[in-house]
Amino acid sequence: MKRTPTVNEVNEFLEIASDFEDPLELLRESLSNAFDAGAESVDIRIKSQPDGSDIIIEDDGHGMNEEDLKSFFDLGNSSKTDSIGYKGHGTKIFYKSDHIKVNTSRDGITLSAEMKNPWEKLNNRVLPEYDVTKTDAPSSRSGTLIRISGFKSGEGFSPESLTYPKVHNYLKWKTIVGSTAHFFEDDFHEMDITVELDDEIDDSREQLTTTNKFEFPSEQLLPGDGEFPAERMCKLYGPNEITLNHAEGTSTVEIMGMAGGKAARNELPTFGRHSTQFGVWLAKDHIKVERLNEAISHDNEFIHFLFVANCQDIELSANRGKIRNKSSSVYQALEEELSHFLSKVTHDPWFEGYLEARRQGELARKASSESTKAHDRVDRIKSRGRFMPSNDAEILFGLQRPSAQSNAPEIFVEDYHPTDDITAIVRTDGTLQAAAVSSTLVDYFDDEGPLEPAELLICWEWGDTDELREIQRTGYLGSDVDIDFERSKVSYETKDGISGSCDVIIVSKYIDTPMVEEAGTVSSTSTD
Amino acid sequence: MMSVGSLTDYGINRDLLQTYLSSPIKRRAEFHGFEGIIFADSGGYKNLTQGALDGSDFELEMNQARVFEMQQQLGGEIIVNLDIPIEPDDSFEERCRKARLTAENVDEFLELSKDYPAARYLTVHGYNYSMIDTFMQELQSILGDIDISATFDGIALGSLVPKKDDRELLINAVQGCRDVMAERGFDDLPLHVLGISNTAIPLLAAVGADTFDSSSYMQAAINGKYYKSLLSTVRVEDADFKDCSCPVCSSPELRSRMNGNTQYRKDQMGPAAVHNLYVQMTELKNIRERIQMDGTDGLVDYIENTIGRNDSTRKHAHRVVNESLGGYF
Ligand SMILES: [Zn+2]
Numbered sequence: 001m002k003r004t005p006t007v008n009e010v011n012e013f014l015e016i017a018s019d020f021e022d023p024l025e026l027l028r029e030s031l032s033n034a035f036d037a038g039a040e041s042v043d044i045r046i047k048s049q050p051d052g053s054d055i056i057i058e059d060d061g062h063g064m065n066e067e068d069l070k071s072f073f074d075l076g077n078s079s080k081t082d083s084i085g086y087k088g089h090g091t092k093i094f095y096k097s098d099h100i101k102v103n104t105s106r107d108g109i110t111l112s113a114e115m116k117n118p119w120e121k122l123n124n125r126v127l128p129e130y131d132v133t134k135t136d137a138p139s140s141r142s143g144t145l146i147r148i149s150g151f152k153s154g155e156g157f158s159p160e161s162l163t164y165p166k167v168h169n170y171l172k173w174k175t176i177v178g179s180t181a182h183f184f185e186d187d188f189h190e191m192d193i194t195v196e197l198d199d200e201i202d203d204s205r206e207q208l209t210t211t212n213k214f215e216f217p218s219e220q221l222l223p224g225d226g227e228f229p230a231e232r233m234c235k236l237y238g239p240n241e242i243t244l245n246h247a248e249g250t251s252t253v254e255i256m257g258m259a260g261g262k263a264a265r266n267e268l269p270t271f272g273r274h275s276t277q278f279g280v281w282l283a284k285d286h287i288k289v290e291r292l293n294e295a296i297s298h299d300n301e302f303i304h305f306l307f308v309a310n311c312q313d314i315e316l317s318a319n320r321g322k323i324r325n326k327s328s329s330v331y332q333a334l335e336e337e338l339s340h341f342l343s344k345v346t347h348d349p350w351f352e353g354y355l356e357a358r359r360q361g362e363l364a365r366k367a368s369s370e371s372t373k374a375h376d377r378v379d380r381i382k383s384r385g386r387f388m389p390s391n392d393a394e395i396l397f398g399l400q401r402p403s404a405q406s407n408a409p410e411i412f413v414e415d416y417h418p419t420d421d422i423t424a425i426v427r428t429d430g431t432l433q434a435a436a437v438s439s440t441l442v443d444y445f446d447d448e449g450p451l452e453p454a455e456l457l458i459c460w461e462w463g464d465t466d467e468l469r470e471i472q473r474t475g476y477l478g479s480d481v482d483i484d485f486e487r488s489k490v491s492y493e494t495k496d497g498i499s500g501s502c503d504v505i506i507v508s509k510y511i512d513t514p515m516v517e518e519a520g521t522v523s524s525t526s527t528d
Numbered sequence: 529m530m531s532v533g534s535l536t537d538y539g540i541n542r543d544l545l546q547t548y549l550s551s552p553i554k555r556r557a558e559f560h561g562f563e564g565i566i567f568a569d570s571g572g573y574k575n576l577t578q579g580a581l582d583g584s585d586f587e588l589e590m591n592q593a594r595v596f597e598m599q600q601q602l603g604g605e606i607i608v609n610l611d612i613p614i615e616p617d618d619s620f621e622e623r624c625r626k627a628r629l630t631a632e633n634v635d636e637f638l639e640l641s642k643d644y645p646a647a648r649y650l651t652v653h654g655y656n657y658s659m660i661d662t663f664m665q666e667l668q669s670i671l672g673d674i675d676i677s678a679t680f681d682g683i684a685l686g687s688l689v690p691k692k693d694d695r696e697l698l699i700n701a702v703q704g705c706r707d708v709m710a711e712r713g714f715d716d717l718p719l720h721v722l723g724i725s726n727t728a729i730p731l732l733a734a735v736g737a738d739t740f741d742s743s744s745y746m747q748a749a750i751n752g753k754y755y756k757s758l759l760s761t762v763r764v765e766d767a768d769f770k771d772c773s774c775p776v777c778s779s780p781e782l783r784s785r786m787n788g789n790t791q792y793r794k795d796q797m798g799p800a801a802v803h804n805l806y807v808q809m810t811e812l813k814n815i816r817e818r819i820q821m822d823g824t825d826g827l828v829d830y831i832e833n834t835i836g837r838n839d840s841t842r843k844h845a846h847r848v849v850n851e852s853l854g855g856y857f
Contacts, residue, residue, distance in 0.1 A: 235857075237857060344856045346843075347843055348850055349851060
């Protein structure tokens with residue numbers, strides 16, 4: 001028998017097949033098909049080949065009859081209107097391959113279908129055909145085996161990009177394997193899933209086995225000990241079933257989720273950044289589609305949450321990547337209800353306590369790091385021979401030290417503006433003077449500090465004498481400068497003939513005695 | 529609810545004031561059949577902002593004795609002392625000073641009213657537990673350790689009008705007041721919240737307020753607003769009177785006046801004010817009934833479907849339900 005896809009729109013085929021960007025979407029579609037076929041177990045094997053990858057999907061579902069096979073290959077002609085593979089768009093991703101082979105058994109009959117070079121044909125604007133042969137199956141075992149060869153997975157299934165953790169994450173976040181339906185259904189249809197990656201792709205384990213249940217971390221309502229007391233805190237919310245009333249009637253939304261710290265979230269099969277995985281997910285058929293993080297008010301980071309809100313009345317784009325009916329009243333009601341629900345969660349005293357535990361942890365960590373820093377500073381002060389400023393303010397403090405005042409000029413710092421060139425206004429002999437502060441006079445010139453407004457230059461040290469001599473020799477920004485070391489004075493005359501001078505105070509001159517014997521005690525006698 | 533302070537609102541003259549005070553409210557013809565209780569406030573808020581009662585052709589300086597005299601003239605059945613409300617910018621010292629002044633009035637008020645057959649409410653002031661507790665300390669520094677529960681019939685929490693839109697603060701104030709009352713052993717007394725009647729009412733009721741008052745129904749009407757519910761208003765011109773079954777909206781003549789078919793604006797807004805009051809009272813009755821129900825489900829349900837559905841009030845609604853009404857989870 002020869003079968004040709006009945007929808008004669010090569011372009012539509014191409015377009016839909018091309019819309020699947022992530023080769024892992026093939027897993028999503030295969031798993032949905034197996035689930036729809038009532039399978040209790042499904043095995044997937046992926047092998048990377050130079051000209052694409054080979055994928056085998058085997059399930060023990062009820063198998064396909066000829067009609068089912070037709071909709072498996074056809075566009076928009078599905079018999080499974082109430083199922084996930086609805087409209088058959090999903091299997092179009094299989095067309096991105098060199099060869100598709102389907103063996104399916106049902107009611108004692110086995111159908112074998114084969115399609116050759118579907119991707120090449122589509123790209124040549126030819127609709128691929130498939131052959132079907134029918135044989136009587138010896139046993140009554142039903143099920144389907146699909147073998148796809150030369151799948152155009154690009155780099156997607158290469159050893160560099162595909163790993164078991166990545167597959168696990170994809171299954172739980174993007175496919176029926178991450179279903180939250182078990183929280184809501186008594187007769188939940190459970191399915192065992194095995195994924196085997198070829199050793200060449202990832203040899204870190206034999207295979208991945210899981211079920212189609214999304215499991216949240218266990219609850220831990222109280223903070224833990226240690227540096228991050230909130231990191232393992234976790235609370236589950238739901239299952240909640242809420243009825244939405246809207247202009248088109250009523251819909252149901254099933255909400256299940258958690259809030260919790262990083263360690264709790266890491267017990268989930270996360271992969272990569274949490275910011276792309278957490279928040280509020282909208283789902284259909286219990287497969288997460290898109291996030292609606294705006295449902296969490298802005299002062300609550302969505303990253304603490306993982307909520308799944310399933311609603312069967314949202315409509316999806318052909319590749320199931322997006323929600324299509326966002327302007328519908330259903331969607332608006334869903335949006336509103338989710339914001340409402342999440343406002344209850346974020347105002348749950350437990351959640352507020354969780355945030356508080358985080359802040360307390362942060363505070364404790366800060367306190368401990370500050371106290372370490374303070375200790376280091378004390379050690380440094382103990383080990384240095386004498387007072388040594390490390391910034392401008394400390395230079396001024398040096399001047400204000402009681403022991404400095406016996407031989408130092410009497411100067412009182414009246415204000416301190418660290419960002420101004422004139423950093424301080426000081427009082428000497430009852431008059432106020434504009435003072436610039438610098439570690440050395442050389443630095444002051446290097447930083448191109450202004451001379452005119454300064455009446456006083458307060459420095460810790462002079463700096464390199466030769467550099468100062470060079471400045472005297474070559475001038476400073478066009479002005480002539482004379483530095484009188486003996487009288488501690490800088491005189492200048494600008495190009496425009498403005499002349500003036502300012503006194504220089506070298507603070508280190510007045511602080512020769514080691515000041516600190518023990519932290520917290522000041523000694524006036526020198527120690528060794 | 530009648531406030532001594534509001535007697536001179538709307539610029540009345542001395543003669544009109546005399547008329548107001550000439551006989552107790554309940555003995556007037558226009559109040560025939562009125563079965564409510566007359567709550568006569570002291571007008572502390574007015575005194576604070578204006579220093580005295582200010583009519584169109586006179587000024588009336590207020591003191592505790594004069595306030596009590598006017599409360600009697602009005603036939604007040606619940607009366608409060610003359611109080612000195614606090615203001616948002618008051619320093620700690622200023623608030624303490626006002627508390628002591630209020631305390632001196634309370635002392636006088638108790639003496640003046642000892643034979644008057646009315647329920648006596650004590651005013652307290654503050655925005656949170658600590659402020660209200662300090663108020664009580666100052667009060668006791670003047671009055672001594674009086675038995676509040678035996679001396680008064682209720683507590684009136686004041687000074688909240690300038691903060692009427694800060695729901696977080698209102699909730700904290702009522703919660704704090706209830707905590708102070710419990711710690712100081714007069715939690716059996718009812719708590720009245722002076723001057724607040726907005727959408728915060730169900731939340732304040734949930735955290736322990738028993739009664740409310742305010743002229744917001746009238747203020748709304750003066751601003752041309754018609755209540756659709758406790759939560760939403762429309763301009764009187766845009767209102768659909770068919771949605772309301774109150775006596776005002778059921779009267780063709782009053783409907784026509786609200787529609788603007790009248791020469792004076794007061795004749796348009798007067799009926800709107802009565803309608804607004806009616807809406808407010810109906811809601812309050814609803815809230816009261818839900819509070820009186822067993823458990824908290826009734827009130828939670830009410831809050832859920834009213835202020836819980838409004839973006840600006842939602843978080844306060846959810847906070848109160850979570851903290852005071854058993855919580856959602
Ligand atoms: Zn009405």
